[in-house]
Amino acid sequence: MVRVWFWGAILAGGLCAQSKAPFYSVDSTVNAVTNTGYLAPNVIATVYGTDLAWSTQGLSQQKDYLPLQIDGVAVQIAGSPVGLYYVSPKQINFLIPASLRAGTVEMRVVRQGVAGPAVKIGLREAAPSLFPVSQHADGTLVTPESPATANEWIVLYALGLGRTVGRVDDAQIPLLSGFPLASLTIQRLSELRVLLNGTAVESARIGYAGLSPGFAGLYQINVQLPEDLETDPEIRIALGEEMSQEGVKLPAQPTGAGAR
Numbered sequence: 001m002v003r004v005w006f007w008g009a010i011l012a013g014g015l016c017a018q019s020k021a022p023f024y025s026v027d028s029t030v031n032a033v034t035n036t037g038y039l040a041p042n043v044i045a046t047v048y049g050t051d052l053a054w055s056t057q058g059l060s061q062q063k064d065y066l067p068l069q070i071d072g073v074a075v076q077i078a079g080s081p082v083g084l085y086y087v088s089p090k091q092i093n094f095l096i097p098a099s100l101r102a103g104t105v106e107m108r109v110v111r112q113g114v115a116g117p118a119v120k121i122g123l124r125e126a127a128p129s130l131f132p133v134s135q136h137a138d139g140t141l142v143t144p145e146s147p148a149t150a151n152e153w154i155v156l157y158a159l160g161l162g163r164t165v166g167r168v169d170d171a172q173i174p175l176l177s178g179f180p181l182a183s184l185t186i187q188r189l190s191e192l193r194v195l196l197n198g199t200a201v202e203s204a205r206i207g208y209a210g211l212s213p214g215f216a217g218l219y220q221i222n223v224q225l226p227e228d229l230e231t232d233p234e235i236r237i238a239l240g241e242e243m244s245q246e247g248v249k250l251p252a253q254p255t256g257a258g259a260r
Contacts, residue, residue: 022109022116024049029107029121032093033129033159034245040127042098043160046218047075049116050089052109056088066095066171068218072112077121078105083171083216095217096123097170126188127160128237130244147251150229156221157212158237158244162188164210167234174211183210190238194223196233196250201226230254 019249025146028048037044052127053073057139059066068074072230074081086091102125109116134142135155142148153260159173168174174182184192194201212220221237235250236243 003205007069020051021114022049022052022111024052024109024119026121029119031127031129031159033095033131034091036245037122037125038081038122038127038129038160038245039096040102040160040162041096041100042162042217043096043127043129044093045084045096046091046093047109050090051107052092052116053089053111056141058086064173064175065169066173069170074110075107075108075244075248077107077206084201095171098167099170101125120134124160124242126162126239126242128239128242128244129159130235130237130248131159132248133209134235134250142251144232147253148225148229149253150227153207153222153224156188156194156223156235156237158219159190159217161219161237161239164188168193168216170210171216173216174213183208188239191238192221193238194221195236195238195243196226198234225252 015235024047030036032044032045032046053071055071057071066085068081068083070084070087073087073092075084075092077097082097083095085095086248100123102123104120104122107121134157136142137153140146142154148154159182163185165185167181168182169205189209192206194206201223205226207220207224208222210219212218229252232249232252236246237250238244
């Protein structure tokens with residue numbers, strides 16, 4: 001199923017460029033969900049700047065791998081091109097390679113042979129970031145008009161949950177055929193928590209956590225909500241000490257509303 005909200009969240013527009021070298025900074029290189037410098041391997045990132053590209057273009061069609069170049073524009077990390085989602089004069093969305101480790105790496109934008117400055121970005125082992133969108137088990141969106149209910153299974157979408165069993169290549173789009181093998185490692189699963197108003201959901205209620213098929217860099221968590229579900233709780237995910245951003249609300253009915 002095509003998740004239109006995901007493409008809309010990742011593919012934002014840009015403005016016209018002028019004939020200069022690409023310009024950007026480490027501070028303008030951010031997590032695509034939170035717009036903060038909260039980055040890790042296999043995270044979708046955004047670099048903002050000027051003269052990054054001559055045109056505005058996104059993915060033309062779904063393939064097995066993200067393109068390493070769009071309209072002559074590439075993003076290089078540690079000297080190698082990385083997968084691209086979108087390029088425009090003032091914004092590029094790209095995927096940080098999953099094969100990298102925590103530490104500092106060098107990144108630069110190259111536009112038709114003209115290189116921008118080399119900036120050093122910091123990577124964590126994981127950088128959990130939660131999309132403010134979730135789905136019912138039937139694929140429909142959880143909304144105030146169609147809220148989640150007690151004991152219901154829902155699907156959360158996130159970035160930055162780290163390495164998986166059944167790893168994919170850098171820039172590879174996980175397909176349905178490899179989906180069951182792309183769960184988080186045992187260590188990561190043991191550290192994963194889904195928090196509602198600060199209270200962790202029982203680990204037995206997490207049915208799956210790993211890569212989401214059809215979208216490079218996107219993770220999903222299938223979770224059964226608790227019986228004592230509160231109205232519209234704040235929802236966060238955590239991996240050990242690393243926690244997703246504050247302020248994301250889950251549209252939900254209180255205890256006793258019944259299961260969907």
